[in-house]
Amino acid sequence: MVEPVDAAAVLAALAEIAGTANVITGTDAAPYLTDWRKRFSGAALAVVRPASTEEVARVVRLAALHGLAVVPQGGNTGLCGGATPDAGRRNIVLSTSRLNRVRSVDALNNTMILEAGVPLARAQEAAREAGRLFPLSLAAEGSATIGGNLSTNAGGTQVLRYGNARDLCLGLEVVTAEGEIWSGLNALRKNNTGYDLRDLFIGAEGTLGVITAACVKLFPLPQSTGTAMVALRSVEDALALLDLAQHHAASTLTGFELFSDFCLSLVEKHFSDHRSPFAARHDWHVLIEISNHQAAEATSTLLEHLLERALASGLIEDAVIAHSGTQAAELWELREHISEAQAAEGKNIKHDISVPISRIAEFVRETDALVARRFPGVRMVTFGHLGDGNLHYNVSAPGFGAVQDDGSFIAMQPAVYETVHDQVHRFGGSISAEHGIGQLKREELLRYKSPVELTMMRAIKRALDPHNRMNPGKILG
Incomplete structure (x- = not known):
């Protein structure tokens, strides 16, 4: 039998730890209890906003004392319900919003x-x-937090050159499920002293402990940047362009973003001040960024020569080069507004997948046809980080005039997931490239992870969180 929670005692203790103003209950807690996409909602005894690692540790120890779960939450910008509590009231949402200091550079x-x-x-x-x-x-960088980025092993637009969040982190400070503090904030690039505890917590979505601080890598600031948007006929041509760009620009190639014409049309529809830079319509587009430690003239020359070779070989149909920071930002906004435009268009079924780069065109061609046969009328919103094999292969409801409400469309989600994820698995890919598992893909994970992998993952969870207090219901359940 589960003992009832002494709510008054818990709230009083939380107020003593973090201050009364930082213990949020009732209707004021509502924004913390629903995810960004409004797909998952839960309940909590309270939301607490500790201001230090020691306060986080005290909150976790208090939760353990009263048999409560702790749900860590950063900017609440996740897309898989990983920072949303379940429907029970035996939860404390631990917001890291007051852990907001840059400790050192x-x-x-x-x-x-x-x-x-x-x-x-x-x-x-x-x-x-x-x-x-x-x-x-990444697009949500104004509100997404470092803790959340690490907890989901976020990627974004520059993974091609610099790697994802895991690659950018050298050390962590973590509060464990027992309320102890692991101070692992080393700033070393070489540290071969046993198990890599850091990598256990990165990508764990708060299910093993609470990340409270991180030591991250910095790089020399580029002296110049070149940005261009190109129009192409096919994903095959985009991959050939990627190969050419990597050969021509080498390590200066920072970004290589693919998106379909339908993605662009959605941005134009829902953000009327954003327009395609091309007079004609084209099936596909790529946004290229080169960053260099040489003067702007050298970078411009490098980008121009790349595009000249691409045009001469017939890989691209048209190209526009940004000649100022403002123009570059405008081109990037066409890419970065795709998710918001799709949301404004209506309900959608998102896929954050990765496939070996060499097989992306084949995957898109085959899976587009398969989805069209099984779910007539749906519209594909395909975009992503082509340079690292990560596609946001999203499905939108049929367009205007179709007889299908949002509820019946979302009811198709399990079948759509099975169709797309089976294809991803067949192509040797991953069902989650950078958004995590959360609640959304928990059952999907069980379908595609091998029994050996799941056994090892569960053993790690039991070892570090034997009472399943840390963000229960996520990843493994």
Whole structure:
């Protein structure tokens, strides 16, 4: 029999730890209890906003004392319900919003120590102030936090050159499920002293402990950047262009983003001040970014020569080069507004998948045809980070005039998932490239992970969180 929760005692203890103003209940807690896409909603005894690692540890120990679960939450921008509590009231949502200090920047060592609640955009700014680059970049960077980025092993637009969140992290500070503090904030690039505990917590979505701070890598700030948008006939041509760009630009190639004409048309429809730079319509587009440690003239020449070769070989149909920072930002906005435009169009079924780069065109061609046969009328919103094999292969409801409401469309989600994820599995890919598993893909994970993998994952969970107090219901359930 589960003992009832002494709510008054818990709330009083939380107020003693974090201050009364930082213990949120009732209707004020509502924004913390629903995910960004409004697909998952839950309940909690309270939302608490601790301001230090020690306060986090005290909250976790209090939760353990009263048999409560702890649900860590950063900017609440996740797409898989990983930071949303379940429907029970035996939860405490632990918001990291007050863990928001940049503790230190070491420009010579090219490292920075950040608390988990620092927004990604602030981390980028702090690096720039020191003449350095923190390259993790994604559409939600104004509100997404470092702790959330690490907990989902976020990727973004520059993985091609710099790697994902895991690659950018050297050390962590973590509060364990027992309320102990692991101080692993080393700033070393070589540290071969046993099991890599850091990598256990990165991508674990708060199910093993609470990340409270991280030591991340910095890089020299590029002296110049070149941006271009190109129009193409096919994904095959986009892959050939990628190969050419990697050969021509080598390590200066920072971004290579693919999106279909339908993606662009949605942005134009729902963001009327954003228009295609091309006079004609084209089936596919790629946004290319080159960043260089040479002067702007050298970067422009490099990008121009690349596009000239691509045009001469027939790989691209048209190209536009940004000649200012403003023009570059406008081109990037066409790419970055796709998710919001799709949301404005109506309900959608999202896939955050990765496939070996060499097989992406074949995957898109075969899976598009399969989805069209099984779910007539749906519209494909395909875009993503082609340079690292990550596609957001999304399905939107049939367009205007179709006889299908949002409810019946969303009811198709399990069947759509099975169709697409079976294809991903067949092509040697992953059902989650950068968004995590959360609640959304929990059952899907069980279908595609081998029994050996699942056994090892469950053994790690039992070892680090034997009472299943840390973010229950996510990843493994």
